[in-house]
Amino acid sequence: MCEVIKHSDGIDMEDLCGGAIFQAVELGVFEFIDRIFQASPDLVWSNNQNKRNPLQFAIECRQERIYSLIYRLDKTERNVIGNLADTSNSNMLHMAAMLSPLAKLDNISGAALQMQRELQWFKEVETIVLPRMRDTLNAENLTPRALFTKNHKELVKEGERWMKETATSCTVVGALIITIMFASAFTVPGGNNGETGIPIFLKKKLFLVFIVSDAISLFSSTTSVLMFLGILTSRYAENDFLKSLPTKMIIGLSTLFISIAAMMVAFSSGLFIMVHNKSWIVIPIIFLASVPITLFIWMQFPLLIEIFISTYGGGIFDRKVKP
Template sequence: MCEVIKHRHRHDFVLPAIFTAIERGMFEFTDSVLQARPDLAWKLNQMGRNPFQFAIECRHEKIYSLIYRLDKRKRTVIGNNADNSDNCALHVAGMLSPLAKLDNISGAALQMQRELQWFKEVETIVLPRIKESYNNNNMTPRELFTRSHKELVKEGERWMKETATSCTVVGALIITIMFAAAFTVPGGNNGETGFPIFWHKNLFMAFIVSDAISLFSSTTSVLMFLGILTSRYAEDDFLKSLPTKMIIGLSTLFISIATMMVAFSSALFIMIHKQSWIVIPIIFLASVPVTLFIWMQFPLLVEMYISTYGRGIFDRKVKSRA
């Protein structure tokens, strides 16, 4: 089909197909057709939007990344073109994503982050004056973004606060337990010298070190979550600030839980090491909370880290077209 359309001047039979392909996220088809007929990048649909503006509307990042095959001047022209409602590409990026795309992202905060990433990415291809341009509703791209994402910001704030509140309670409990455990060491203290009775054992050092790590990491976790609870929750905070605090908070909370279990297992083994038939099953059960945390929270932590500090959803290294 691509070989045939190369030698035809008419495009009316291809144009509906390429816009349908973009709507459905068919990257290979769109890529092949645009390579065969580069001029289709300038054609418009019924709303007056070119294929790349339509890809922004549908939030298909792979198809949108094909714009980087064009030189900077052509990218700017495509981004600055206004549709039938005087919406440029940045106005389109300021509209709320289709629900089908948002539902694939975990949590309202990450959804808001993805929307900001789209807006910031499209912002790089338009002229500075376009950022202050008005559409038919007399709104700039940023004003349209703020109005369209008002409810999503509220949902993201609620999601962040609920998560931070729950984790703060857990972190505070660990701080209390680990602080008390540091002064009630297994076996007690020597009445004459005041030193712990088992201080010469290697397992006792493992207990002390893991107790200290758990205390410090849980304290850090609580401080991060308190930082989330007291944030101003501006739109741009969802891009890096809030996700970074959540990443640090969840990571340190995981470390504190893991080291708390190590401290418990070490203390238990020191006191009743001769009864290994009791100790080994209990130590095995101590790994259950750590496993549950990994199962329930680790996927969210990884997704948040990749979304914030990963390579990004846009591919700017697409080979340039002359």
Template sequence: MKTYLIAQDLWGVIEGMEETPDQEKNNVAFNAWSKKNSMALHVIQISCGPNLFSVIIREISLAKIAWNTLAKKYTMLKTTYSGTDNNRNDSYVEYEDLYKAVRGGDWNAAKEFLERRPDALNAKITTLGKMALHIAVVAGQERIGEKLVERMSREDLEILDNFGDTALNEAAVRGEYRLVKCMLRKNESLVSIGSSTQTIPLVKAISYGQIETARCLYSVTPLEDLMPEKDHNGATLLSNAIYTRNLDIALHLVKRCPRLALSLGKDGNSTLLALASTPNAFPSGNPLVFWKQGIYNYYEDGNGMLHMAGMFTDSNMLNHISGAALQMQRELQWFKEIESIVHPKAKEAINKDGMTPRQLFTKTHKNLRKEGEQWMKDATTSCTVVGALIITIMFAATFTIPGGNKQNTGLPMFLNRKWFTLFILSDALSLFSSTTLVLMFLGILTSRYAEDDFLVTLPRKMIIGFSTLFFSIATMMIAFCAALSIMLNGQYWIVILIICLASVPVTLFIVSQFRLLLEIAISTYRANIFNKKMKPLF
């Protein structure tokens, strides 16, 4: 479990390296810490299940305290495994040599004992009801475990310890991949035997982060064992597959049994809760159908699903998005999508601070909105200056045409030449497009910059502004080249050379800025995060 918590960047909460921030001084940091604490506590709880351990930590709200409490309890239980006299019943003393041999990896001694006492192969040799095979699994003695399985019958492998676990359950929890495969070769029905909480080996393996073992068990576990009408295993597997980023398993499972997306797992966990807790696992462009399925669920502090979607924390998922304005747009899109699928009452739900989800969103995104406003103003100011210069140049070029005008009629000297027609058309297009871009960017500069404006209104104006900017620059350069062609009649090698040189700054500008235009367009008009072919759940 520690390895999984480290991999998910949650170990700092357990170890105490991340101190609890003062909510009044730094609300954003406090929300980020609170979210990590909740996720770490959730991992600990689902790993324990509703047995002796979860009873002990059920009322604990801090992941660090829950971890330390379990550590103390485990130390007490460990003495039973180690053979301490105070925790051993005299009736188990006769198996002490076998226990030590198996735990120490001495197969010759274990084999000699079993030849003298064949009945010890399937006997419970500790106060916890563990067989020799259980001990081999716990001690990580794969070779001895395989030797024991060879000697045991199918029925022997189904024997439970005092916690209701088979040896396969123990192997699944500890990720003993080879022992799992060894036991399944002799008795495939072991995959359907759950613990005292009816948790089957597959769910135990993925809950403890033993992914390789979980994949092996998933390939042989019957679908009937995962159906929602049987028990919690299917729904729990689905949630844990999402938490552990095994999305191929999650998607395959939902395709096999869509009803699981609406089912509650162990301890009341839901699919939607798992999805809302891991938004960075689903980059745009990979919408999943079952995102529309889920049950409204509440977190600690009275924060519901929509409250959690409205919280802002510094996340790696935003680092690849250019500019604070587009980051704000992304946050709004995420909030709007969650809002569209939760129960209508969730939109007005109040947390312990008396805030609705929208009020919490506004509060936590206040700084990001200001940064987005400043980013847009800086970008549009620069582009407006460029557009104004193009307007000035193109307007002046209309009255200072190449070759001048005829004295008697006032008409252009080269009116009937093709290059002159190209010059006039390019000049007019550049003038009109640059005027449009200036108006668009002025509209952005004078905007009120409300939260919802970042969703579509402001990005749309940016798209129009940048597009017309590129077009006006391109047509301005065409007008310039056409004018040179008129003035240098017959000198085509000079004209071609100048056209090539003129295309360099245009190309450089478009290449440097086109990526931003493309990002804005994709972010604004791409497919939604959720699959819109699905009907609303409520």
């Protein structure tokens, strides 16, 4: 098709491959779109039946790689393409305000992260269009922001429920760890000297490991509970899903993981102090202590990594595509 385009004079390019372009955009076939636009850059202005060009249609279909081709255009062309309206008088920002296709949302874990991705799309397109386009009304007499709120009302509710359920479960775990670690600090292994109150195993190195890991577990679990309480008491406005709520979830899950790991270290060191004469018990104890840490990493760590990358990673948009 590229060879035909390069050597065809007087042929309507839009009629020749317009249908194929919009099918490729919908399916996310970046390589095809990239080669076609290189062969005939004017095809970026072609329209479908709704008078939407390929880049506008890429926003509607949430195809970020194809949308990133807009950065090949100069600033003037980006402004022009951002101001074009379709048959319903919707501009590029109105299309970003639409709800993503379910197939794209299903690839993201949790309603809160889905809402975050929708906000990232809206904020990204907002940087392309002129400021006055943010207040443009479409055929439904709605601005882009009003349309976004209307279309994402249910997703906000689902995101709030997901956040609260996760925070509630983690708060219970954190509160239990606080209780255990606080009690352990005053009931040290081997007990205290009756006359002075000084711990009997104070001079042992393992006792220092026990005390330090106990303190780390207590402080980190307290931080975790406070973060999850902050999530439970948040106002859950739309923009909170962009940075505020994910950041609290990152801190809460990270400190909860540290508190569980430190608790297992404290338990293992305390038990080893008590049974140091029976070294054959040590290896099974360490193995069993690593089980809950491994389970937490297996079940929750992928979610933590996904939230961190989604919030503080490089983003899904490539602003450095070659001209």
